Structures are given as C-alpha cells and as structure tokens.
Amino acid sequence: MAKNSLQRYLAKIGKEFDVVLTEENYKDVILEEVESPPALLDYLRDYMEKNEPTLEWGCLMFLFIRADEEKYVPDIEMYYKLLAKYPPNWFIEVGMAELQLRYYGNIFKARDGFFKGLELRPDNAHCHYNLGFIYHLLGVFNKSFEHYEKAVITHQTANKPKELKARSLYNLAVIKINVERDYEEAERLLKEALAAMPRYPEAKRALKQMRQWE
Amino acid sequence: MRRGIASGDGESGTLQLFNFSFPTKESAEKILFIQIECSLNIPYSELNDRTPYEDVVLNKSATNFFNAFPIIKNAPVFKYYKRILSLSEKEFAYKSVYSKTGGVLNIFNPKIRESMDSELKTLFSRCEEEKKAIRLWKDRPSELWSNLPPKLVWASGGEIERELLLDFSQYLTRMVRRKEFDTRGDALITAIRNLREWQFQPNEICSGMAPIDALIKEREEIYERKSAFLKENHIECDFV
Numbered sequence: 001m002a003k004n005s006l007q008r009y010l011a012k013i014g015k016e017f018d019v020v021l022t023e024e025n026y027k028d029v030i031l032e033e034v035e036s037p038p039a040l041l042d043y044l045r046d047y048m049e050k051n052e053p054t055l056e057w058g059c060l061m062f063l064f065i066r067a068d069e070e071k072y073v074p075d076i077e078m079y080y081k082l083l084a085k086y087p088p089n090w091f092i093e094v095g096m097a098e099l100q101l102r103y104y105g106n107i108f109k110a111r112d113g114f115f116k117g118l119e120l121r122p123d124n125a126h127c128h129y130n131l132g133f134i135y136h137l138l139g140v141f142n143k144s145f146e147h148y149e150k151a152v153i154t155h156q157t158a159n160k161p162k163e164l165k166a167r168s169l170y171n172l173a174v175i176k177i178n179v180e181r182d183y184e185e186a187e188r189l190l191k192e193a194l195a196a197m198p199r200y201p202e203a204k205r206a207l208k209q210m211r212q213w214e
Numbered sequence: 215m216r217r218g219i220a221s222g223d224g225e226s227g228t229l230q231l232f233n234f235s236f237p238t239k240e241s242a243e244k245i246l247f248i249q250i251e252c253s254l255n256i257p258y259s260e261l262n263d264r265t266p267y268e269d270v271v272l273n274k275s276a277t278n279f280f281n282a283f284p285i286i287k288n289a290p291v292f293k294y295y296k297r298i299l300s301l302s303e304k305e306f307a308y309k310s311v312y313s314k315t316g317g318v319l320n321i322f323n324p325k326i327r328e329s330m331d332s333e334l335k336t337l338f339s340r341c342e343e344e345k346k347a348i349r350l351w352k353d354r355p356s357e358l359w360s361n362l363p364p365k366l367v368w369a370s371g372g373e374i375e376r377e378l379l380l381d382f383s384q385y386l387t388r389m390v391r392r393k394e395f396d397t398r399g400d401a402l403i404t405a406i407r408n409l410r411e412w413q414f415q416p417n418e419i420c421s422g423m424a425p426i427d428a429l430i431k432e433r434e435e436i437y438e439r440k441s442a443f444l445k446e447n448h449i450e451c452d453f454v
Contacts, residue, residue, distance in 0.1 A: 100399075101403075102399045102400065102403070103397045103399045104397075104399050105237075105397075105398050105399035105400075105401070105402030106399075107323075107402075107406075108324065108330060108358075135357070136407075136410060137403065137406045137410070138357050138360060139360030139361055139409075139413070140355075140357045140360070141361075143357065178411075178414040
C-alpha cells in the first residue's frame with residue numbers, strides 16, 4: 001500500500017514537474033526547492049538530519065512546496081494532511097497558517113499556526129511579523145506591538161530581512177500614532193523604517209502626513 | 215482633525231444587506247443581533263424606565279416587554295428577540311458570555327466557544343476554586359473579544375454602540391465600494407483593517423471621542439447598572 005502511494009507520488013513528480021526523486025537526491029532537491037533564506041535551509045537540513053525522513057516524505061514535501069507556490073488550496077491541504085504522520089516541520093505549519101489567514105480568514109486558527117511555527121523555530125521573524133498583523137486584526141495592540149518589535153529584532157531570519165524590518169517598524173509607528181498618540185516616537189520609527197527600505201511610499205506618506213499635523 | 219494611519223497589508227467579497235456591504239453572511243447577520251443586544255440595555259418609559267433586560271429578568275418573561283412594543287411582534291426580527299430574551303439561569307453563568315456577540319468591535323469574529331478560551335482554561339487549572347478562577351477571568355482583557363474583558367462582553371452595548379454600529383456599517387460600505395476580492399480571507403482582512411482604523415477616529419456620535427473609548431465607557435456603565443440591578447434583586451451571577 002505504502003509502496004503504491006510512493007510510486008504514485010514519484011510518477012506524478014516525474015510527469016508533472018520533470019523531476020526524478022531518489023533516496024539519494026531527495027534531501028538536496030527539497031533544499032533546492034526552498035532556495036532561501038539561509039536560516040530556513042539550516043532548519044530543514046537540521047530537521048532531515050534529526051528525523052531521518054523517508055523518500056515518501058521527500059515526495060510529499062516536494063508536492064507541498066509546489067502546491068504552495070501555485071497557491072492551489074486543495075493540494076496544499078491534502079499534502080499537509082498526508083505529512084501529518086511525520087514529525088511537525090516549520091515550513092508546512094507556517095504554509096498552512098498563511099492559508100488559514102489569507103484564504104479562509106480564520107484568524108484564530110492562523111494565530112495558532114504561527115505560534116506552532118514559533119515553537120518549531122523560536123525567534124523566527126516571519127512568524128513574529130504575522131502574529132503582529134494577526135493581533136492587530138484581533139484588536140489586541142499591546143501584543144501586536146510586542147510581536148512587531150520581536151520581528152525587528154529577529155529580522156535577519158527572514159526571506160527579505162530589510163523589507164520585513166521596515167514593514168514591522170512602519171506598523172509599530174502606526175500603533176504609536178493610532179493607539180498611543182505618541183507622534184514623536186512614531187516619527188522616529190518611520191525614519192528608521194525608511195533607513196531600512198528607502199523606497200517605501202507608505203512610510204514617506206505617513207511622515208508627510210504627520211508633518212502636516214504639526 | 216482626523217489623525218490616523220492605516221497599517222500595512224490586504225482587500226474583500228461583499229454581501230449586500232439592505233444598503234450595506236459586509237464581507238461574510240455571518241457578519242451581516244451579526245448586525246441584527248448586535249442591534250437587539252444594544253436595544254435591550256436602553257431604558258424605556260413604557261417599561262417604567264427599566265431596560266427590556268431588567269423587565270424580563272424581573273417578570274421572568276418577555277410578555278410585558280412585547281406588550282409594551284407590539285410592533286416587534288409583527289416584525290421579522292421577532293424570533294431573534296424571543297431567542298435573546300429567553301433569559302434562563304444560564305444568563306447568569308460565566309458560559310453565557312459565549313452566546314454574546316461582543317458588539318461592533320467583534321463583528322467579524324467567528325463564534326467564540328469555551329474550548330477557545332485558553333485564559334479560562336489556564337485559570338481553572340491554577341485555581342483550586344472554580345469561583346476564584348471565574349472572578350479573575352471576568353476582569354481580564356481577552357484576545358477573543360478585541361481585548362474586552364468577559365464582563366463587558368456579557369454586559370453588551372447600548373444606545374451609543376447601536377449608533378456606532380450603523381456608522382461603521384456605512385463607513386465600511388464606502389471603503390469597499392466597487393472593490394472585488396479573490397478570497398474570503400481577503401474580504402475579511404480588509405473589513406477588519408477598516409474596523410481597526412475606524413475605531414480610533416474621533417466620532418461625532420460620541421462627542422468627538424474615539425469609538426473604542428466610547429464603546430468601553432458605555433459598556434462599563436451598563437455593567438455597573440446590571441450589577442447593581444442583580445444585587446438589588448438578590449440574583450447570583452458569575453459576572454458580578
């Protein structure tokens with residue numbers, strides 16, 4: 001039975017993506033598929049070393065990654081479920097949390113998914129950034145602030161570190177303006193955001209708007 | 215002067231209810247329940263300056279209230295009023311909070327169940343007495359209801375919140391007009407981001423206060439009134 005499904009996955013990957021997965025190459029193929037950031041590649045290397053997954057896991061991960069890239073929801077969910085029998089891994093948990101948030105709008109489920117992500121990779125900027133956003137949606141601004149701050153501190157673990165840092169700083173400034181009415185601190189944060197990402201129209205606009213208030 | 219800036223990130227599908235656009239059927243239906251919840255906390259001369267809530271609790275029946283407002287009996291919302299006004303013992307137990315809407319701040323939240331309440335779970339496991347856990351829990355801001363503590367969710371809103379609900383519905387309708395959304399998530403996120411922006415903008419309905427502050431102030435007043443009323447009538451309640 002397991003052999004049959006493995007053969008099916010291998011055939012699908014060969015036919016649809018023109019990739020041949022073997023016991024020897026599947027770990028390298030998964031790392032190539034994920035590509036970056038380096039911190040995630042280190043995590044996956046470590047995961048594969050510790051858990052010694054099988055070729056079937058490699059096939060399912062490959063198919064999950066491709067479904068995630070294509071944003072094809074039924075396949076993302078199917079491969080997520082099929083991967084559930086293996087030790088949990090950050091990549092699929094966070095992929096699923098993003099689906100819960102952006103596709104279904106299930107904010108509480110997404111929150112739980114990103115927390116699971118943090119358990120698997122503590123101090124991960126991507127999870128902190130998303131939790132900052134989720135707590136903003138939940139109207140819990142103290143927690144939103146906390147997570148955006150942590151995203152700034154850990155931004156180096158992100159795919160686009162400078163962009164994530166700048167966006168987190170911008171959102172911290174928004175909380176300072178809207179919730180705390182601390183315009184001085186907001187200005188400082190916006191300037192810092194622009195230093196991290198000079199081409200950031202929203203931050204420029206916000207600074208301009210604040211100057212008009214003065 | 216309006217001082218507010220939008221956070222960075224997404225947009226939504228629309229459901230037309232009268233002339234409002236709301237992202238999901240559930241949130242459009244919730245408008246009705248919030249309106250009813252609010253109206254039950256407003257004192258009426260027809261009820262000798264009691265609120266419908268107080269009248270129903272005192273009479274242990276909604277008959278007097280429906281007789282005072284016969285128009286409701288013939289309205290399509292009658293069944294909803296009947297459902298909300300069937301105030302049994304359960305109304306005074308902590309679990310009743312999960313049957314409340316949470317008001318305009320929580321209009322886009324899913325149905326909240328006790329199983330989602332990790333704060334309560336933690337307190338139950340830490341406190342030897344259940345009553346003590348509930349006493350602590352009812353005052354703590356909860357992320358299940360936009361940081362409102364359970365006691366203010368249970369108390370519900372009043373006249374100002376009812377007006378603010380209408381104001382927000384119009385605001386959202388303006389903001390999402392002619393916008394198209396690819397997913398339910400996209401629609402919901404846009405609506406919630408608009409809500410979080412709106413709640414901080416000074417509003418004439420509440421004399422220039424931000425809706426968030428006015429809603430909390432009104433709910434605190436309603437909570438005080440409900441607490442005093444229940445104490446006066448020797449009715450035990452987990453929230454008092």
